[in-house]
Amino acid sequence: MLIEVKDLHAEVEGNEILNGISLTVNPGEVHAIMGPNGSGKSTLAKVIAGHPAFEVTSGEVNYNINGKMQNIADLEPHERSTQGIFLGFQYPVEIAGVSNIAFLRESYNAICAKQGVAEMDEQEFKNYLRPKLELLEMSDSFLDRAVNAGFSGGEKKKNEILQMTVLNPRLSLLDETDSGLDIDALKIVAKGVNALKSKYNATVLVTHYQRLLDYITPDFVHVLYQGKIIKSGGKELAHQLEEKGYDWLTKN
Amino acid sequence: MKKLNEIIKNYKTTILSSFKEDALVSVESNGIPYSKQENWKYTNLKKFISEDFNFLKKPKSFSSSTDETLFKDHHQIVFEDGHLNPNKTKLPAGCSLKEQSIESQESNISKNFPQDKLDFFEGISRLVNNNLYSIEVDKKAIIDNSPIIIHHTYSPQSEGSWVQPIINIECGAFSQSTFVEIYHGKENQIPSFTNASTSFVINENAIVEHVKVQIEDTQSIHISKVRAKVLRDATFHSFTLSLGSLVARQNILVDIDGENSNSHIHGFFGARGNQHHDIFSHINHHVGHNESHQLVKGILDDEARGVFTGKIMIHRDAQLVDSTQLNKNILLGPKSHMDTRPQLEVYADDVKCAHGATIGQIDPEEIFYLQSRGIKLHEAQKMLCHAFAFDTLEKIKSETVRESLAELLYEKFEKYALEHFGEGKE
Ligand SMILES: Nc1ncnc2c1ncn2[C@@H]1O[C@H](COP(=O)(O)OP(=O)(O)OP(=O)(O)O)[C@@H](O)[C@H]1O
Ligand SMILES: [Mg+2]
Numbered sequence: 001m002l003i004e005v006k007d008l009h010a011e012v013e014g015n016e017i018l019n020g021i022s023l024t025v026n027p028g029e030v031h032a033i034m035g036p037n038g039s040g041k042s043t044l045a046k047v048i049a050g051h052p053a054f055e056v057t058s059g060e061v062n063y064n065i066n067g068k069m070q071n072i073a074d075l076e077p078h079e080r081s082t083q084g085i086f087l088g089f090q091y092p093v094e095i096a097g098v099s100n101i102a103f104l105r106e107s108y109n110a111i112c113a114k115q116g117v118a119e120m121d122e123q124e125f126k127n128y129l130r131p132k133l134e135l136l137e138m139s140d141s142f143l144d145r146a147v148n149a150g151f152s153g154g155e156k157k158k159n160e161i162l163q164m165t166v167l168n169p170r171l172s173l174l175d176e177t178d179s180g181l182d183i184d185a186l187k188i189v190a191k192g193v194n195a196l197k198s199k200y201n202a203t204v205l206v207t208h209y210q211r212l213l214d215y216i217t218p219d220f221v222h223v224l225y226q227g228k229i230i231k232s233g234g235k236e237l238a239h240q241l242e243e244k245g246y247d248w249l250t251k252n
Numbered sequence: 253m254k255k256l257n258e259i260i261k262n263y264k265t266t267i268l269s270s271f272k273e274d275a276l277v278s279v280e281s282n283g284i285p286y287s288k289q290e291n292w293k294y295t296n297l298k299k300f301i302s303e304d305f306n307f308l309k310k311p312k313s314f315s316s317s318t319d320e321t322l323f324k325d326h327h328q329i330v331f332e333d334g335h336l337n338p339n340k341t342k343l344p345a346g347c348s349l350k351e352q353s354i355e356s357q358e359s360n361i362s363k364n365f366p367q368d369k370l371d372f373f374e375g376i377s378r379l380v381n382n383n384l385y386s387i388e389v390d391k392k393a394i395i396d397n398s399p400i401i402i403h404h405t406y407s408p409q410s411e412g413s414w415v416q417p418i419i420n421i422e423c424g425a426f427s428q429s430t431f432v433e434i435y436h437g438k439e440n441q442i443p444s445f446t447n448a449s450t451s452f453v454i455n456e457n458a459i460v461e462h463v464k465v466q467i468e469d470t471q472s473i474h475i476s477k478v479r480a481k482v483l484r485d486a487t488f489h490s491f492t493l494s495l496g497s498l499v500a501r502q503n504i505l506v507d508i509d510g511e512n513s514n515s516h517i518h519g520f521f522g523a524r525g526n527q528h529h530d531i532f533s534h535i536n537h538h539v540g541h542n543e544s545h546q547l548v549k550g551i552l553d554d555e556a557r558g559v560f561t562g563k564i565m566i567h568r569d570a571q572l573v574d575s576t577q578l579n580k581n582i583l584l585g586p587k588s589h590m591d592t593r594p595q596l597e598v599y600a601d602d603v604k605c606a607h608g609a610t611i612g613q614i615d616p617e618e619i620f621y622l623q624s625r626g627i628k629l630h631e632a633q634k635m636l637c638h639a640f641a642f643d644t645l646e647k648i649k650s651e652t653v654r655e656s657l658a659e660l661l662y663e664k665f666e667k668y669a670l671e672h673f674g675e676g677k678e
Contacts, residue, residue, distance in 0.1 A: 049624050052616070053616070076628075077624050078623045078625075078626050078627055078628050078629065080624075081624055082626045086624075089624075093617050093618050093621045095618055095621070095639060096639060097638070097639025097640060097642045097643035098636075103622075110625070110626030110628075111626050114626070146639075163625060
């Protein structure tokens with residue numbers, strides 16, 4: 001087991017947003033989470049990553065650390081990251097004054113420090129980045145620009161995947177990484193995600209569209225509605241949703 | 253050096269030229285600026301200076317010495333207690349310096365800056381100074397090794413001495429130059445006043461960068477005026493870095509008198525302890541078809557106070573002006589406070605203006621973004637605070653100057669303010 005979410009309730013400013021979520025993800029699996037706007041998909045991803053704005057009121061998130069399932073409620077966001085949890089943001093923030101490469105290296109070195117591996121100097125790190133940039137068809141110029149500043153919507157999403165390939169996480173939570181991508185960019189992003197896939201790591205894709213799932217095949221599809229998973233199934237469920245929408249699930 | 257009140261007393265019993273007489277009248281009629289005066293609303297100097305010009309407030313003491321080796325590879329123009337030291341001064345080729353009687357320059361001053369009102373500080377300066385310094389950059393001169401104007405406040409003999417240099421710089425047509433001007437005091441534990449004035453006339457097609465660094469010791473009061481008259485096709489880059497003094501009031505007055513000119517009036521202030529930093533900027537577009545851009549940021553720690561006033565006046569005939577202004581501030585200290593006043597006055601009808609101001613904390617979403625990439629909370633806070641400040645330094649054109657300022661920013665401010673983050677401060 002890689003992660004186990006058990007009857008998770010979370011609220012923000014007194015409003016309950018997650019309303020008893022249970023979800024188990026094993027290494028090697030791909031899960032897709034779908035659901036109408038405002039149903040709590042991003043909230044779930046952020047709670048797992050440790051966003052301080054959300055308060056977990058009951059339930060737990062257990063995560064595999066060194067072969068043991070541990071409740072991560074007390075782990076700081078940066079510790080969750082160094083333990084291999086990665087959140088690809090639906091809306092990546094722009095950070096003026098910090099260059100993308102400095103940010104990537106800082107973050108990579110944080111993981112190195114945690115794992116007791118030697119940090120990389122600037123040149124080594126550039127060499128390490130090169131194939132990843134090529135894979136994502138990103139030019140070097142993105143490295144010297146401030147993090148996400150002035151990036152187009154699609155470029156921001158590619159930059160998230162670049163960070164993912166640099167950090168090589170065990171659990172990737174990709175929140176609408178496909179939204180705003182043109183079809184070529186979508187294929188490139190899928191290539192990036194697939195390149196990282198192994199039997200040791202898992203991916204959770206939050207998406208509104210079946211088309212991403214044509215490129216990254218999910219093992220499970222879940223429907224989140226009003227802070228609860230109301231249906232789970234295989235990849236055919238995504239096709240059904242594409243065809244019929246959510247009404248048939250929510251109106252009973 | 254005598255105390256100001258004694259000097260004024262002296263002037264009152266001697267016969268003065270009409271120039272000095274006007275100055276005396278303005279000193280006496282205006283008095284020490286305080287919060288009832290609109291331009292001084294948030295900086296009440298009467299809290300800091302008594303009627304007989306004694307210091308009322310003591311700094312919550314901290315001091316840091318200045319690295320004298322900084323900028324040592326540059327040509328230096330050295331002022332000591334407001335007076336030029338010719339022995340230590342070396343000018344680059346294409347640049348000359350003259351000491352002139354202030355009264356001989358009266359007509360020049362009023363011709364170049366007709367709007368300038370004689371206020372309290374200008375009055376004192378004119379009253380007390382017999383001479384001023386004129387620097388001329390030759391037409392078409394391109395000055396690579398930017399001269400550094402260093403103001404040392406060495407040894408005020410008594411508390412309350414005034415240091416009041418006046419420097420007028422005329423940049424010839426098609427010339428290119430960078431002037432770095434540093435005000436730094438010695439840790440002499442004797443409070444002093446600085447009342448400085450630096451003016452630029454930037455002729456056609458000239459490009460000039462003025463980088464003003466205020467790192468006086470935290471005992472002192474620093475009042476300064478930077479003025480510029482920007483003529484046709486000229487470019488003015490102004491940057492103010494304010495880190496020192498107990499009270500610093502820096503006036504930046506730009507008169508845009510030329511079409512196709514560009515004015516960039518940027519700055520950063522970092523204050524801690526009970527420091528009070530006030531940046532007062534007034535950009536006047538007298539003619540159209542030109543641009544002005546302003547980015548001023550501040551970080552306030554402990555119980556420090558900051559003030560920004562950004563007036564932009566676009567006169568009636570100044571069509572097709574493109575003007576932007578942004579003031580952003582971060583409050584780190586629980587008792588720190590910021591007042592910001594963007595003031596836009598537009599009398600022309602075809603102009604592009606954008607302005608805004610923010611006061612707040614470091615954006616928690618940015619902090620979380622960095623944390624989610626393995627970066628510890630206090631490292632993330634430090635990175636973001638540094639980035640916030642560094643973003644302004646990037647406006648400085650000269651790379652070597654920018655790097656030296658980054659070093660100063662660290663030594664004088666970040667080293668202290670950002671270290672708090674490690675101590676569990678929010
Ligand atoms: N910080 C917050 N303060 C108040 N309400 C919030 C906050 N964050 C999320 N919410 C609310 O929680 C609900 C779930 O939001 P969430 O972003 O998780 O939805 P989502 O399923 O990701 O939607 P979308 O498909 O539009 O991205 C929404 O009603 C949202 O307004
Ligand atoms: Mg969402």
